[in-house]
Amino acid sequence: METILRQKRMAKAGLCLNVGILTLVSVLAVLCDDGQSRYWQTGPQQDLKIVSVRIDTWFRYYGLVILIVCLNIGRVIVDDVCNPTIFFPVYDPSVTEVQGWTKHELAFCANIL
16 A cells, blocks of 8 residues: 555656656747747748648648647557557467467557557
């Protein structure tokens, strides 16, 4: 029980430290911005192109943001659901035969991931 409480405290401390560092870096970046840099821009821009698509309207900009969010959600699902399902049975040294999967199905899924 004591180790669980210590782990929770360490997780909270790590989270607070990460949020603090992120906040500090963000504040410093905003304070040091001179307004002339092309590397610190938000919103649609005339020269913003992603895969040869010009992102020059708010509709396209929000579409791009939604696409990025959907891709990241898909990546999280693959990493948290699919990878353990495929890789744990395959690389578990105590399992000599993976049931429910053929050799070709495992190879196909492992190559897709």
